[in-house]
Amino acid sequence: xxxxxxxxxxNGGSMADISFLMLIFFLVVSTMDKEEGLVxxxxxxxxxxxxxxxxxxxxxxxxxxxxxAQDRLFAGNEIIDIAQLKNKIxxxxxxPNNDPNLPDKEVLFIEGFGDCLVSKxxxxxQNDRGTSYSxxxxxxxxxxxxxxxxxxxxxxxxxxxxxSRLSEEQQNIVRKAVPQSISxxxxxxxxxRRR
Amino acid sequence: xxxxxxxxxxxxPGINTASLPDLVFIVLMFFMVSVSMRQxxxxxxxxxxxxxxxxxxxxxxLASYIYIGTPTLQYQRLYGTESQIQLNDAFRSIxxxxxxxxxxxxSLSEAERPYMTVSIKADENTRMGIITDVKQELRRCSxxxxxxxxxxxxxxxxx
Numbered sequence: 001x002x003x004x005x006x007x008x009x010x011n012g013g014s015m016a017d018i019s020f021l022m023l024i025f026f027l028v029v030s031t032m033d034k035e036e037g038l039v040x041x042x043x044x045x046x047x048x049x050x051x052x053x054x055x056x057x058x059x060x061x062x063x064x065x066x067x068x069a070q071d072r073l074f075a076g077n078e079i080i081d082i083a084q085l086k087n088k089i090x091x092x093x094x095x096p097n098n099d100p101n102l103p104d105k106e107v108l109f110i111e112g113f114g115d116c117l118v119s120k121x122x123x124x125x126q127n128d129r130g131t132s133y134s135x136x137x138x139x140x141x142x143x144x145x146x147x148x149x150x151x152x153x154x155x156x157x158x159x160x161x162x163x164s165r166l167s168e169e170q171q172n173i174v175r176k177a178v179p180q181s182i183s184x185x186x187x188x189x190x191x192x193r194r195r
Numbered sequence: 196x197x198x199x200x201x202x203x204x205x206x207x208p209g210i211n212t213a214s215l216p217d218l219v220f221i222v223l224m225f226f227m228v229s230v231s232m233r234q235x236x237x238x239x240x241x242x243x244x245x246x247x248x249x250x251x252x253x254x255x256x257l258a259s260y261i262y263i264g265t266p267t268l269q270y271q272r273l274y275g276t277e278s279q280i281q282l283n284d285a286f287r288s289i290x291x292x293x294x295x296x297x298x299x300x301x302s303l304s305e306a307e308r309p310y311m312t313v314s315i316k317a318d319e320n321t322r323m324g325i326i327t328d329v330k331q332e333l334r335r336c337s338x339x340x341x342x343x344x345x346x347x348x349x350x351x352x353x354x
Contacts (some may be wrong), residue, residue: 015216023223030230035252037243037314037342045334129324133317136326137244137343144248184330 038140043183061103061120063092067139069130082142089146093121093178113158113173123182140182147180154178239264239281244319246345257310258342259299261292263325264318278321280329289328296336316344 065085066074073080075088095102103121110116123143127136151163155174159166163174239262252258262281266274270286279286282295300308313333317326333341 012213012216016212016219019216019219019223023219023226026223026226026230030226034347035255035258035314035342035344036249036347037252037344038246038248039250039252039312039340039342042330042334042339042341044337044339045331127323127327129322129327131323132319133321133323133326134244134319136323137246137319137345140343141246141248141345148248 038137038144040140040182040184058104058120060101062122062124063089064124064126065139065143066126067128067131067135069128071132071135073139082138085139085142086146086149089123089143090150092123093119093146093150095119095121108176110173110176112169113177116177118177118179121181125182125184143182144180147178147182151175151178235260235281235284237262237281238267238270238284238286239279239318240267241316241318242320243316243344243346245348246343247348249345249347252312252314252342254310254312257303257307258312258314259296260314260316261295261329262316263321263329265320278318278325280325289332292329292332293336296333296338300338310340311338312340312342313338314342314344 063076064074068074073082073085075085076092080088092102095105103119105117105119107115108118125139125143148163151174154177155161155163155166155170159170163171166174241262241264263278264281265271265276266279266286274286280288280292282291287295296313300311303311315326315329330341333339
Protein backbone atom coordinates (compact mmCIF):
# COMPACT_ATOMS: atom_id res chain seq x y z
CA UNK A 1 0.00 0.00 0.00
CA UNK A 2 1.34 3.34 -1.04
CA UNK A 3 1.91 6.07 1.52
CA UNK A 4 -0.79 8.81 1.49
CA UNK A 5 0.22 11.41 -1.03
CA UNK A 6 1.09 14.85 0.27
CA UNK A 7 -0.26 17.89 -1.55
CA UNK A 8 2.77 19.87 -2.58
CA UNK A 9 2.97 23.27 -0.95
CA UNK A 10 2.75 26.36 -3.11
CA ASN A 11 5.96 28.26 -3.05
CA GLY A 12 5.22 31.63 -1.53
CA GLY A 13 8.60 33.10 -2.16
CA SER A 14 7.53 35.11 -5.18
CA MET A 15 4.59 36.68 -3.38
CA ALA A 16 6.77 39.53 -2.22
CA ASP A 17 7.87 40.21 -5.78
CA ILE A 18 4.29 40.31 -7.00
CA SER A 19 3.20 42.73 -4.32
CA PHE A 20 6.24 44.89 -4.99
CA LEU A 21 5.18 45.04 -8.60
CA MET A 22 1.72 46.23 -7.59
CA LEU A 23 3.23 48.76 -5.24
CA ILE A 24 5.35 50.20 -8.02
CA PHE A 25 2.32 50.36 -10.29
CA PHE A 26 0.34 52.36 -7.73
CA LEU A 27 3.23 54.67 -7.11
CA VAL A 28 3.41 55.48 -10.78
CA VAL A 29 -0.26 56.01 -11.58
CA SER A 30 -1.21 57.96 -8.49
CA THR A 31 -0.70 61.53 -7.46
CA MET A 32 0.16 62.71 -4.04
CA ASP A 33 -0.46 66.38 -4.68
CA LYS A 34 -2.59 67.93 -2.01
CA GLU A 35 -5.63 69.90 -2.96
CA GLU A 36 -5.05 73.21 -1.33
CA GLY A 37 -6.13 76.66 -2.18
CA LEU A 38 -8.21 79.68 -1.38
CA VAL A 39 -11.89 78.86 -1.45
CA UNK A 40 -14.03 81.74 -2.61
CA UNK A 41 -17.59 82.17 -3.61
CA UNK A 42 -18.44 84.06 -6.76
CA UNK A 43 -21.39 86.44 -6.78
CA UNK A 44 -24.45 85.42 -8.75
CA UNK A 45 -24.49 86.70 -12.31
CA UNK A 46 -27.19 89.30 -12.71
CA UNK A 47 -29.66 88.56 -15.52
CA UNK A 48 -28.41 90.01 -18.77
CA UNK A 49 -31.30 92.33 -19.48
CA UNK A 50 -30.99 93.90 -16.05
CA UNK A 51 -29.02 97.06 -15.57
CA UNK A 52 -26.00 96.53 -13.43
CA UNK A 53 -27.01 98.33 -10.33
CA UNK A 54 -24.35 99.56 -8.01
CA UNK A 55 -24.73 98.05 -4.63
CA UNK A 56 -26.31 100.50 -2.28
CA UNK A 57 -23.62 100.53 0.30
CA UNK A 58 -22.80 103.53 2.36
CA UNK A 59 -19.49 105.01 1.31
CA UNK A 60 -17.96 104.57 4.73
CA UNK A 61 -18.80 100.87 4.70
CA UNK A 62 -16.76 99.97 1.67
CA UNK A 63 -13.05 99.81 1.13
CA UNK A 64 -11.80 99.49 -2.39
CA UNK A 65 -8.73 97.40 -2.93
CA UNK A 66 -7.42 97.74 -6.45
CA UNK A 67 -4.52 96.06 -8.12
CA UNK A 68 -3.48 97.64 -11.40
CA ALA A 69 -1.65 96.22 -14.38
CA GLN A 70 1.72 97.12 -12.87
CA ASP A 71 0.82 95.10 -9.77
CA ARG A 72 0.58 98.29 -7.73
CA LEU A 73 -1.83 98.19 -4.86
CA PHE A 74 -4.37 100.82 -3.89
CA ALA A 75 -6.50 100.51 -0.81
CA GLY A 76 -8.91 103.21 0.26
CA ASN A 77 -7.61 105.64 -2.38
CA GLU A 78 -3.97 105.52 -1.43
CA ILE A 79 -1.03 103.55 -2.69
CA ILE A 80 0.08 101.14 -0.03
CA ASP A 81 2.47 98.28 0.23
CA ILE A 82 1.13 94.77 0.53
CA ALA A 83 2.76 94.45 3.94
CA GLN A 84 0.45 97.18 5.25
CA LEU A 85 -2.67 95.75 3.71
CA LYS A 86 -3.53 93.26 6.45
CA ASN A 87 -3.43 95.82 9.24
CA LYS A 88 -5.34 98.32 7.19
CA ILE A 89 -8.09 95.77 6.59
CA UNK A 90 -8.15 94.81 10.25
CA UNK A 91 -8.46 98.42 11.29
CA UNK A 92 -11.17 98.90 8.70
CA UNK A 93 -13.18 95.91 9.87
CA UNK A 94 -12.91 96.55 13.60
CA UNK A 95 -13.06 100.35 13.64
CA PRO A 96 -11.72 100.50 17.19
CA ASN A 97 -12.21 104.24 17.74
CA ASN A 98 -15.64 104.44 16.10
CA ASP A 99 -14.25 106.73 13.43
CA PRO A 100 -17.12 108.14 11.34
CA ASN A 101 -15.11 107.43 8.17
CA LEU A 102 -14.77 103.75 8.97
CA PRO A 103 -17.61 101.25 8.76
CA ASP A 104 -20.71 101.26 10.85
CA LYS A 105 -21.46 98.47 13.26
CA GLU A 106 -24.84 96.97 13.88
CA VAL A 107 -26.18 94.86 16.69
CA LEU A 108 -27.04 91.47 15.33
CA PHE A 109 -28.72 88.66 17.20
CA ILE A 110 -26.76 85.46 16.70
CA GLU A 111 -28.44 82.23 17.67
CA GLY A 112 -26.55 80.51 20.43
CA PHE A 113 -24.59 83.59 21.39
CA GLY A 114 -26.87 86.57 21.76
CA ASP A 115 -26.48 90.14 20.62
CA CYS A 116 -23.20 91.04 19.06
CA LEU A 117 -21.70 94.05 17.32
CA VAL A 118 -21.02 93.16 13.73
CA SER A 119 -19.16 95.37 11.33
CA LYS A 120 -20.95 96.31 8.14
CA UNK A 121 -17.70 96.73 6.25
CA UNK A 122 -17.31 95.28 2.79
CA UNK A 123 -14.00 94.80 1.02
CA UNK A 124 -14.26 95.29 -2.69
CA UNK A 125 -11.43 93.79 -4.65
CA GLN A 126 -10.83 94.97 -8.18
CA ASN A 127 -8.17 93.96 -10.59
CA ASP A 128 -7.04 94.82 -14.07
CA ARG A 129 -6.74 92.40 -16.95
CA GLY A 130 -3.01 92.88 -16.83
CA THR A 131 -2.57 92.09 -13.16
CA SER A 132 -0.45 89.04 -12.58
CA TYR A 133 -2.13 86.07 -11.00
CA SER A 134 0.51 85.70 -8.31
CA UNK A 135 -0.07 89.28 -7.12
CA UNK A 136 -3.80 88.76 -7.16
CA UNK A 137 -3.52 85.64 -5.03
CA UNK A 138 -1.13 87.44 -2.71
CA UNK A 139 -3.69 90.19 -2.18
CA UNK A 140 -6.53 87.69 -1.75
CA UNK A 141 -4.38 85.85 0.73
CA UNK A 142 -3.74 89.01 2.75
CA UNK A 143 -7.45 89.80 2.84
CA UNK A 144 -8.32 86.31 4.03
CA UNK A 145 -5.48 86.45 6.53
CA UNK A 146 -6.86 89.66 8.00
CA UNK A 147 -10.31 88.11 8.42
CA UNK A 148 -8.85 84.91 9.86
CA UNK A 149 -6.86 86.87 12.41
CA UNK A 150 -9.94 88.85 13.39
CA UNK A 151 -11.83 85.60 13.86
CA UNK A 152 -9.04 84.25 16.01
CA UNK A 153 -9.05 87.39 18.13
CA UNK A 154 -12.81 87.33 18.47
CA UNK A 155 -12.90 83.71 19.56
CA UNK A 156 -10.00 84.25 21.94
CA UNK A 157 -11.96 87.08 23.56
CA UNK A 158 -15.22 85.17 23.79
CA UNK A 159 -14.29 81.52 24.09
CA UNK A 160 -10.66 81.66 25.15
CA UNK A 161 -9.59 79.45 22.28
CA UNK A 162 -8.45 79.90 18.73
CA UNK A 163 -10.99 79.69 15.93
CA SER A 164 -9.63 76.41 14.61
CA ARG A 165 -10.04 74.76 18.02
CA LEU A 166 -13.69 75.67 18.42
CA SER A 167 -16.54 73.28 17.87
CA GLU A 168 -18.53 73.35 14.66
CA GLU A 169 -21.36 75.33 16.27
CA GLN A 170 -19.04 77.90 17.75
CA GLN A 171 -17.27 78.30 14.44
CA ASN A 172 -20.61 79.05 12.82
CA ILE A 173 -21.23 81.74 15.42
CA VAL A 174 -17.79 83.26 14.83
CA ARG A 175 -18.36 83.22 11.09
CA LYS A 176 -21.51 85.25 11.63
CA ALA A 177 -19.91 87.63 14.08
CA VAL A 178 -16.88 88.27 11.88
CA PRO A 179 -18.12 87.91 8.32
CA GLN A 180 -15.72 87.42 5.45
CA SER A 181 -17.29 90.00 3.22
CA ILE A 182 -14.92 90.19 0.30
CA SER A 183 -16.69 91.10 -2.88
CA UNK A 184 -15.15 90.53 -6.24
CA UNK A 185 -16.61 93.35 -8.19
CA UNK A 186 -17.63 93.25 -11.80
CA UNK A 187 -14.44 93.35 -13.84
CA UNK A 188 -13.45 96.68 -15.22
CA UNK A 189 -10.30 98.37 -16.24
CA UNK A 190 -8.74 99.72 -13.13
CA UNK A 191 -5.95 101.38 -15.00
CA UNK A 192 -7.20 104.48 -16.70
CA ARG A 193 -5.76 104.67 -20.17
CA ARG A 194 -5.09 108.05 -21.68
CA ARG A 195 -6.01 108.19 -25.31
CA UNK B 196 26.60 13.07 28.45
CA UNK B 197 24.44 16.02 28.78
CA UNK B 198 21.43 16.46 26.59
CA UNK B 199 22.12 20.14 26.06
CA UNK B 200 25.59 20.04 24.75
CA UNK B 201 25.72 21.31 21.22
CA UNK B 202 27.24 18.68 19.07
CA UNK B 203 26.90 19.90 15.51
CA UNK B 204 28.68 22.87 13.96
CA UNK B 205 27.12 26.29 14.51
CA UNK B 206 25.27 27.93 11.62
CA UNK B 207 23.65 31.34 11.49
CA PRO B 208 19.98 30.73 10.86
CA GLY B 209 18.55 32.42 7.79
CA ILE B 210 16.07 35.24 8.36
CA ASN B 211 12.57 34.08 7.82
CA THR B 212 11.11 36.05 4.94
CA ALA B 213 7.66 34.52 5.04
CA SER B 214 6.16 37.74 6.41
CA LEU B 215 7.76 39.97 3.78
CA PRO B 216 4.75 39.78 1.42
CA ASP B 217 2.49 40.83 4.27
CA LEU B 218 4.62 43.86 4.98
CA VAL B 219 4.67 44.87 1.36
CA PHE B 220 0.91 44.43 1.16
CA ILE B 221 0.48 46.75 4.10
CA VAL B 222 2.55 49.42 2.33
CA LEU B 223 0.49 48.82 -0.79
CA MET B 224 -2.77 49.24 1.09
CA PHE B 225 -1.50 52.47 2.60
CA PHE B 226 -0.74 53.86 -0.84
CA MET B 227 -4.05 52.75 -2.26
CA VAL B 228 -5.94 54.49 0.51
CA SER B 229 -3.94 57.68 0.75
CA VAL B 230 -3.50 58.68 -2.87
CA SER B 231 -5.83 59.58 -5.64
CA MET B 232 -5.53 58.43 -9.19
CA ARG B 233 -3.99 60.69 -11.72
CA GLN B 234 -6.90 61.61 -13.92
CA UNK B 235 -5.59 63.91 -16.56
CA UNK B 236 -2.27 64.59 -18.11
CA UNK B 237 -1.34 68.17 -17.60
CA UNK B 238 -0.47 69.88 -20.80
CA UNK B 239 0.34 73.25 -19.30
CA UNK B 240 3.25 74.34 -17.22
CA UNK B 241 2.09 75.05 -13.72
CA UNK B 242 3.71 76.57 -10.75
CA UNK B 243 1.02 77.49 -8.31
CA UNK B 244 1.21 80.77 -6.40
CA UNK B 245 2.02 80.63 -2.72
CA UNK B 246 -0.54 81.43 -0.07
CA UNK B 247 -0.35 81.14 3.67
CA UNK B 248 -4.09 80.85 4.19
CA UNK B 249 -4.57 77.99 1.76
CA UNK B 250 -7.09 75.53 3.10
CA UNK B 251 -7.49 71.92 2.19
CA UNK B 252 -10.32 70.91 -0.08
CA UNK B 253 -12.46 68.48 1.83
CA UNK B 254 -14.19 66.63 -0.93
CA UNK B 255 -11.82 65.95 -3.77
CA UNK B 256 -14.40 63.93 -5.65
CA LEU B 257 -16.61 67.00 -6.01
CA ALA B 258 -13.91 69.07 -7.63
CA SER B 259 -13.50 69.83 -11.31
CA TYR B 260 -10.27 71.24 -12.53
CA ILE B 261 -9.49 74.03 -14.91
CA TYR B 262 -5.83 74.39 -15.73
CA ILE B 263 -4.52 77.67 -17.06
CA GLY B 264 -0.97 78.23 -18.12
CA THR B 265 1.60 78.18 -20.86
CA PRO B 266 1.52 74.94 -22.89
CA THR B 267 4.39 72.59 -22.23
CA LEU B 268 7.25 72.51 -24.72
CA GLN B 269 5.86 69.75 -26.90
CA TYR B 270 2.60 71.64 -27.46
CA GLN B 271 4.10 75.07 -27.91
CA ARG B 272 4.61 74.51 -31.63
CA LEU B 273 0.87 74.01 -32.04
CA TYR B 274 -0.56 76.35 -29.46
CA GLY B 275 2.11 78.98 -28.96
CA THR B 276 3.26 80.32 -25.65
CA GLU B 277 0.17 82.30 -24.73
CA SER B 278 -1.74 81.11 -21.69
CA GLN B 279 -4.20 78.38 -22.60
CA ILE B 280 -7.10 76.76 -20.82
CA GLN B 281 -7.01 73.02 -20.39
CA LEU B 282 -10.22 71.15 -19.62
CA ASN B 283 -9.95 67.41 -19.12
CA ASP B 284 -7.31 66.36 -21.62
CA ALA B 285 -7.35 69.04 -24.25
CA PHE B 286 -6.87 72.74 -24.80
CA ARG B 287 -10.20 74.48 -24.98
CA SER B 288 -11.57 77.96 -25.28
CA ILE B 289 -13.68 79.98 -22.88
CA UNK B 290 -16.88 78.94 -24.65
CA UNK B 291 -16.25 75.26 -23.91
CA UNK B 292 -16.36 75.84 -20.17
CA UNK B 293 -20.14 75.81 -20.25
CA UNK B 294 -20.27 72.28 -21.68
CA UNK B 295 -17.51 71.17 -19.37
CA UNK B 296 -19.32 72.38 -16.27
CA UNK B 297 -22.58 70.86 -17.50
CA UNK B 298 -21.00 67.44 -17.99
CA UNK B 299 -19.16 67.61 -14.67
CA UNK B 300 -22.40 68.51 -12.96
CA UNK B 301 -24.15 65.66 -14.73
CA SER B 302 -21.67 63.17 -13.32
CA LEU B 303 -22.52 64.07 -9.73
CA SER B 304 -25.58 62.93 -7.89
CA GLU B 305 -28.47 65.33 -7.37
CA ALA B 306 -27.68 65.83 -3.70
CA GLU B 307 -24.04 66.66 -4.27
CA ARG B 308 -24.44 69.12 -7.10
CA PRO B 309 -24.67 72.26 -4.97
CA TYR B 310 -21.32 71.41 -3.43
CA MET B 311 -19.43 71.12 -6.67
CA THR B 312 -16.24 73.12 -6.52
CA VAL B 313 -14.31 74.33 -9.50
CA SER B 314 -10.63 74.37 -8.79
CA ILE B 315 -8.79 76.91 -10.90
CA LYS B 316 -5.19 75.89 -11.18
CA ALA B 317 -3.39 78.70 -12.87
CA ASP B 318 0.27 79.42 -13.28
CA GLU B 319 1.50 82.31 -11.21
CA ASN B 320 2.69 84.18 -14.29
CA THR B 321 -0.72 84.18 -15.90
CA ARG B 322 -2.36 87.54 -16.43
CA MET B 323 -5.69 88.12 -14.72
CA GLY B 324 -7.48 88.78 -18.02
CA ILE B 325 -7.95 85.14 -18.90
CA ILE B 326 -8.83 84.26 -15.31
CA THR B 327 -11.43 87.00 -15.17
CA ASP B 328 -12.96 85.62 -18.37
CA VAL B 329 -13.07 82.14 -16.84
CA LYS B 330 -14.63 83.50 -13.67
CA GLN B 331 -17.28 85.39 -15.61
CA GLU B 332 -18.09 82.26 -17.61
CA LEU B 333 -18.36 80.25 -14.38
CA ARG B 334 -20.75 82.82 -12.99
CA ARG B 335 -22.83 82.50 -16.12
CA CYS B 336 -22.99 78.72 -15.60
CA SER B 337 -23.74 79.37 -11.91
CA UNK B 338 -20.79 77.31 -10.76
CA UNK B 339 -20.08 79.68 -7.92
CA UNK B 340 -17.95 77.65 -5.58
CA UNK B 341 -14.41 78.08 -6.76
CA UNK B 342 -11.00 77.51 -5.37
CA UNK B 343 -7.80 79.19 -6.43
CA UNK B 344 -5.23 76.46 -6.30
CA UNK B 345 -2.24 77.52 -4.24
CA UNK B 346 0.77 76.13 -2.50
CA UNK B 347 0.53 76.25 1.25
CA UNK B 348 3.43 78.11 2.81
CA UNK B 349 3.83 79.12 6.41
CA UNK B 350 4.48 82.77 5.64
CA UNK B 351 5.01 84.65 2.45
CA UNK B 352 8.56 85.85 2.31
CA UNK B 353 8.29 88.46 -0.40
CA UNK B 354 8.53 91.27 2.08
